[in-house]
Amino acid sequence: MTEIADIEKKDLLYKGKAKEMFTTNDPDIMWVHYMDQVTAFNGKKKVQMQGKGQTNCEISSLIFTDLAKHGIENHFIKQLDTNNQLVKRVKIIPLETVVRNFASGSFEKRYGVKHLMKFEKPVTEFFYKSDELNDPFINDFDAEALKVATEDQMNRIREIALKVNDRLKEIFAEMAVDLVDFKVEFGTTSDGQLILADEISPDSCRLIDRKTKKSLDKDVFRKGLGALVPVYKELLGRLEKVEDVQ
Structure with a gap:
């Protein structure tokens, strides 16, 4: 290298x-x-x-x-x-992996559940990356049939995504923020290793301030709730104060 x-x-x-x-x-x-x-x-x-x-x-x-x-x-x-x-x-696997701790977004619409209903354990979902198809919901069997990912890769992706969720919840808890859900992507390196890729930011997470219950993520833009960049900067300021994250 x-x-x-x-x-x-x-x-x-x-x-x-x-x-x-x-x-x-x-x-x-x-x-x-x-x-x-x-x-x-x-x-x-x-x-x-x-x-x-x-x-x-x-x-x-x-x-x-x-x-x-x-x-x-x-x-x-x-x-x-x-x-x-x-x-x-990396060679990106064309899947968006979403981990949910609370009901929101497409999950809330799909099942008609209460907004921010807390799950007893995290829900992991997959979406096929395709703007033309509007990123449709996809399961393990679909992904394998379409040769998007192997069974072993799907299992590994789920395992890593849940580990990411555990750590992110710890980080955001230190910031007085609830991690509602987040999206991650994975890819394979030239030697075939499956690793986490893309980005993890308020563009790819739903985050709620525990005290004010206000969104600290791209929902501010989606829903026209105000200026977005000051919200992102506030989140960065809180993140920089977390002792373990330096």
Whole structure:
């Protein structure tokens, strides 16, 4: 692997809703740029917001670093500056893995349950990554039949996602925040290792302030509840005060 100090950004490989991915002079390392853009409803609602990319980059960097310290392998290598990271190159498995501690979002709509009903144990769900199909719900058997992931990979993804949930709940509890649910993605490295990838930020989590019951996540944008970036910055400020997350 090339020394980190010698890594150079090369060609744009992929531009998503919130990040741009660039190749580097090392085939196993990617350069990630967090954009000042926020989207909702699979990109149907999109706005430029200064400072959003920096805040998400910093939050995700802190969380990935903490998860690695707790034995959860992930793609994060280093935060380079305000909006840029180096990460391990992975082949993304086209699944969104969602872990829910409370009923919200599509689960609430699908089953008509009370908003923020607390589950006795976490619920793990999978969604097939496809903007054209609107990211449909998918189960283990579907994923295997479509050759999206193997049985072993599905079991491992579920296992890691629940470990991530355990640690995130601990972190957010220190911030007086309830983790309602979150989305993660996984990929395989060049040597076939399955690891956590993408990002963990208020773009990919639902977070509720325990005292005020206000949202501290992208629902602020989805529902038009106010300015988003100040909410994200408040969350980052709380995260930076958690003693174990440094």
